[in-house]
Amino acid sequence: MAERGTLRHAAKNWRVLMGGALLLALVIAAVFAKSLAPYDPLDQDLSAQLAPPDWHFAADAHPLGTDSLGRDVLSRLIYGSRVALTVALVAGILTALVGTALGLAAGFFGGWADTVISRAVDIWSSFPPVLLSIILVALIGTGLWSVVAAIVLIDWTRFCRVVRAETLKQRRLDYVDAAIVAGLTPGRILWREIVPNILPLALVLLTLEMGIAVVIEAILSFVGLSISSDAPSWGGMIAEGREVVHEAPWVLTGAMLVLLATVLGFNILGDGLKAELDPVLR
Amino acid sequence: MSDDVLAIENLSAAIRNGPTLLHEISLRLAAGEVHGLVGTSGAGKSMIGRCVLGILPAPVRVTAGGIRFLGKQLVGLSERDRRAAGASLALIPQDPLSALNPSRRIVSQMTDVMRLRLHLSHAEAYARALAMLDEVHIRGPQDVLRRYPHELSGGMRQRVLIATAFACEPRLIVADEPTTALDVTVQKQILRLIRELQRKHGTSVLFVTHDLGVVAKICNSVTVLNAGRIVEQAPVADIFLRPQDAYTQALFAATPRYDRPGDTLRPLPADFA
Amino acid sequence: MLARRILLRLLQSIPTLAGVAVLTFVLVRVVPGDPVAMMIPPGADDAAVARLYAMYGLDKTISQQFLIWAGQALGGNFGISITTRQAVTGLIFSRLPATLELVTVAAFVAVALGVAMAVIGTRFAGRAGEVVVDGITGFFLAVPDFLWGLAFIVVFGVLLPLLPISGRADPTQASGLSTEFTLIESFVRFRWGITTDVLAHMAMPAVALALPLAAMIARVLKSSLAEQMGQDYALLSRVKGFSRWHVILAEALRNAAIPTVSLTGVQVTFLVGGTVLIEKIFSYPGIGSLAIDAVINRDLPLIQGLILTFAVIFILINLALDLSYAALDPRLRHG
Numbered sequence: 102m103a104e105r106g107t108l109r110h111a112a113k114n115w116r117v118l119m120g121g122a123l124l125l126a127l128v129i130a131a132v133f134a135k136s137l138a139p140y141d142p143l144d145q146d147l148s149a150q151l152a153p154p155d156w157h158f159a160a161d162a163h164p165l166g167t168d169s170l171g172r173d174v175l176s177r178l179i180y181g182s183r184v185a186l187t188v189a190l191v192a193g194i195l196t197a198l199v200g201t202a203l204g205l206a207a208g209f210f211g212g213w214a215d216t217v218i219s220r221a222v223d224i225w226s227s228f229p230p231v232l233l234s235i236i237l238v239a240l241i242g243t244g245l246w247s248v249v250a251a252i253v254l255i256d257w258t259r260f261c262r263v264v265r266a267e268t269l270k271q272r273r274l275d276y277v278d279a280a281i282v283a284g285l286t287p288g289r290i291l292w293r294e295i296v297p298n299i300l301p302l303a304l305v306l307l308t309l310e311m312g313i314a315v316v317i318e319a320i321l322s323f324v325g326l327s328i329s330s331d332a333p334s335w336g337g338m339i340a341e342g343r344e345v346v347h348e349a350p351w352v353l354t355g356a357m358l359v360l361l362a363t364v365l366g367f368n369i370l371g372d373g374l375k376a377e378l379d380p381v382l383r
Numbered sequence: 384m385s386d387d388v389l390a391i392e393n394l395s396a397a398i399r400n401g402p403t404l405l406h407e408i409s410l411r412l413a414a415g416e417v418h419g420l421v422g423t424s425g426a427g428k429s430m431i432g433r434c435v436l437g438i439l440p441a442p443v444r445v446t447a448g449g450i451r452f453l454g455k456q457l458v459g460l461s462e463r464d465r466r467a468a469g470a471s472l473a474l475i476p477q478d479p480l481s482a483l484n485p486s487r488r489i490v491s492q493m494t495d496v497m498r499l500r501l502h503l504s505h506a507e508a509y510a511r512a513l514a515m516l517d518e519v520h521i522r523g524p525q526d527v528l529r530r531y532p533h534e535l536s537g538g539m540r541q542r543v544l545i546a547t548a549f550a551c552e553p554r555l556i557v558a559d560e561p562t563t564a565l566d567v568t569v570q571k572q573i574l575r576l577i578r579e580l581q582r583k584h585g586t587s588v589l590f591v592t593h594d595l596g597v598v599a600k601i602c603n604s605v606t607v608l609n610a611g612r613i614v615e616q617a618p619v620a621d622i623f624l625r626p627q628d629a630y631t632q633a634l635f636a637a638t639p640r641y642d643r644p645g646d647t648l649r650p651l652p653a654d655f656a
Numbered sequence: 657m658l659a660r661r662i663l664l665r666l667l668q669s670i671p672t673l674a675g676v677a678v679l680t681f682v683l684v685r686v687v688p689g690d691p692v693a694m695m696i697p698p699g700a701d702d703a704a705v706a707r708l709y710a711m712y713g714l715d716k717t718i719s720q721q722f723l724i725w726a727g728q729a730l731g732g733n734f735g736i737s738i739t740t741r742q743a744v745t746g747l748i749f750s751r752l753p754a755t756l757e758l759v760t761v762a763a764f765v766a767v768a769l770g771v772a773m774a775v776i777g778t779r780f781a782g783r784a785g786e787v788v789v790d791g792i793t794g795f796f797l798a799v800p801d802f803l804w805g806l807a808f809i810v811v812f813g814v815l816l817p818l819l820p821i822s823g824r825a826d827p828t829q830a831s832g833l834s835t836e837f838t839l840i841e842s843f844v845r846f847r848w849g850i851t852t853d854v855l856a857h858m859a860m861p862a863v864a865l866a867l868p869l870a871a872m873i874a875r876v877l878k879s880s881l882a883e884q885m886g887q888d889y890a891l892l893s894r895v896k897g898f899s900r901w902h903v904i905l906a907e908a909l910r911n912a913a914i915p916t917v918s919l920t921g922v923q924v925t926f927l928v929g930g931t932v933l934i935e936k937i938f939s940y941p942g943i944g945s946l947a948i949d950a951v952i953n954r955d956l957p958l959i960q961g962l963i964l965t966f967a968v969i970f971i972l973i974n975l976a977l978d979l980s981y982a983a984l985d986p987r988l989r990h991g
């Protein structure tokens with residue numbers, strides 16, 4: 102009952118609405134790419150290389166222009182959202198799971214587990230993330246799944262740090278002592294008492310993390326360490342658009358704007374959720 | 384009376400879109416008078432002081448009434464005019480550690496105000512700082528001036544702050560619980576010092592405290608506050624002999640009497656706390 | 657006193673550097689991928705291939721390789737870059753000045769902008785000004801330097817072609833200088849035409865790097881300024897008759913800077929990390945773009961040399977941060 106009230110209230114928050122709308126557009130583009138895209142993203146039309154945007158809605162028009170191989174920019178942007186969404190979901194959720202699990206362990210059990218994990222977080226997060234991700238992908242090999250692995254390896258600390266602090270806070274509250282007195286096992290206490298209280302916070306972090314994951318994937322595609330450059334991805338289009346920016350600025354502009362909208366969407370939604378859940382988090 | 388140094392008239396203050404913190408406060412201070420503001424914590428004592436000094440916290444606004452200082456209305460002045468009108472105002476704060484900037488030497492914290500208000504040169508301000516430290520009975524003033532706040536004791540810091548407050552010959556000083564953060568033995572010295580300087584310079588003092596024992600030692604008259612309202616206002620002798628209001632009586636009951644050592648501390652009844 | 661402290665810190669960093677060296681050496685070698693194989697022309701005979709491996713020392717065991725590498729590294733020789741066939745040390749030193757100048761300019765921009773936003777936001781606390789500053793801060797923080805760089809290229813490079821979008825200086829102008837510190841050298845030798853040109857090339861990459869850091873500084877500094885402005889000394893200063901601007905700048909800022917430096921200091925090393933990408937975007941000839949190319953080409957000697965270079969830079973930044981605490985906080989100066 103109270104939860105439903107909170108959700109309805111959250112929906113009224115303009116940030117939740119705006120972020121949600123931006124991301125809904127992303128999901129729709131990814132899911133219905135086939136019917137939305139006017140062209141096959143891989144179709145080359147060597148008679149229409151670097152064609153500028155054309156808004157005449159003729160059958161063979163390219164609303165956002167074409168790239169240097171004559172491929173339709175709009176179609177590639179739409180198909181590129183699949184890569185973005187996949188990375189956002191898979192890398193985001195995996196990062197959240199790993200980081201939250203380690204954070205819970207460190208905060209709940211304390212002792213040497215806490216020492217080891219906290220120390221690892223400190224060392225790990227003192228490296229510049231972009232540099233680290235490039236080195237990691239270079240080490241484990243290129244490709245979408247290496248990118249996902251690299252994101253999880255780099256960003257678990259974001260969750261771990263925050264979840265550990267929150268778990269420590271919850272652990273000190275009376276209800277946990279009450280549960281211990283009542284004879285609940287640590288696992289049950291963790292699952293039944295602490296995890297539900299950590300959840301809103303983890304949700305906010307997850308939203309922000311998804312935005313970060315999309316950017317890291319784009320960066321790695323941009324430097325040529327993610328999926329192959331033929332497959333439509335925003336980072337790949339940015340790399341290509343950068344090469345031809347004087348002749349065909351629309352390639353770079355289009356890819357940059359969709360990436361920007363996605364990043365802002367996740368951030369705005371995350372901020373909105375945080376504002377909504379704050380009373381819950383106190 | 385037009386010769387009052389300070390006249391607060393029906394002053395009300397509130398948090399924006401929030402509760403009212405002060406309700407129609409009126410009080411007058413003649414030249415050379417020490418007026419006590421007493422009440423439990425949260426009663427609004429400091430808030431009155433901050434209204435007078437023009438340093439209200441961001442969300443708090445004066446909603447009605449006025450503050451006349453040396454015949455000039457302070458409420459409604461622009462910030463710039465307000466600063467100019469405040470030349471004869473000074474503050475002795477509660478916590479002498481947090482009232483000194485930890486990263487600046489004592490000398491610059493004492494002389495900056497003299498250079499600003501009295502337009503003294505560096506050398507003149509330095510000489511005056513030495514003289515003021517002498518007035519507050521600090522030995523080795525040159526050495527103290529060179530130091531950082533963390534290198535001084537609490538009592539020394541409070542002396543420095545008192546010296547600074549009196550340095551520009553203010554007509555009114557707001558002393559906001561100036562002894563609360565100090566050791567009991569130091570408290571007495573500091574009270575005596577404020578009294579001494581106040582008499583010597585003929586300064587009026589608005590003395591904020593929650594301690595009626597302190598009021599008895601230093602004040603001529605007193606205003607008792609509860610929850611932002613005045614409950615009683617009278618010369619000190621009257622209040623101590625014939626407290627009229629139940630709240631005042633309760634405050635007395637909660638104050639340990641130094642003159643009756645066997646007396647135990649009684650808690651304030653719940654409805655006043 | 658100060659010199660001893662610096663020396664001690666430098667000595668302490670030797671094991672760190674050694675650790676980084678061993679780790680990168682091992683990591684780089686155990687991963688799959690053979691850089692030499694990429695250089696072998698089709699149909700080369702086995703003897704020639706073996707000679708090529710021997711030339712890069714790749715025919716020895718990994719511990720032998722490390723000892724040889726470490727011995728040479730101590731003498732300042734980090735081997736030969738596989739792709740460019742140049743000495744790694746020389747290559748890095750020819751590119752390092754460009755990155756150092758870029759990072760320095762970016763750090764200045766970030767600090768100046770961050771402090772300005774924090775101060776303005778504090779001055780107008782509780783008013784519209786604060787809302788505007790908070791909004792800008794949030795936006796700067798949400799958009800990563802990568803996207804700022806791309807947006808600048810589109811807006812200031814192409815739509816309103818105000819600034820050059822690649823390189824470091826116009827090669828026809830920037831001749832006749834004897835070091836690679838083009839910005840500094842051209843400035844002190846009064847060749848300000850070059851200085852302006854270098855700054856024009858640097859403007860977009862530096863600002864792109866700076867904006868997220870500026871927002872971070874602004875957010876941390878503003879909240880710590882708010883705390884300082886509530887302290888009695890700030891109130892007292894206002895009672896003394898000083899304006900809010902004066903109280904913020906002359907009283908609170910220095911105290912607020914102490915926690916800000918400790919909370920945002922590590923971000924300065926992230927700024928150095930960010931050059932990797934930003935240099936690539938702007939084809940800026942520093943060690944950042946060199947690092948990306950080295951990684952993509954699996955140029956092992958160059959990768960190792962660059963990682964150590966970054967490690968040294970990070971250690972020096974941390975040393976500088978450490979010393980700045982003492983400079984800011986008199987309570988830390990003795991004892």
Ligand SMILES: Nc1ncnc2c1ncn2[C@@H]1O[C@H](COP(=O)(O)OP(=O)(O)O)[C@@H](O)[C@H]1O
Nearest residue numbers: 398404423424425426427428429430431440442
């Ligand atoms: N910065 C502030 N913002 C909002 N309300 C405040 C602030 N400071 C004090 N108050 C409120 O004003 C009332 C009076 O406080 P104060 O004058 O400090 O009491 P005291 O009598 O103990 O000095 C209290 O209810 C307090 O909660």
Ligand SMILES: [Mg+2]
Nearest residue numbers: 428429430560
């Ligand atoms: Mg008070």
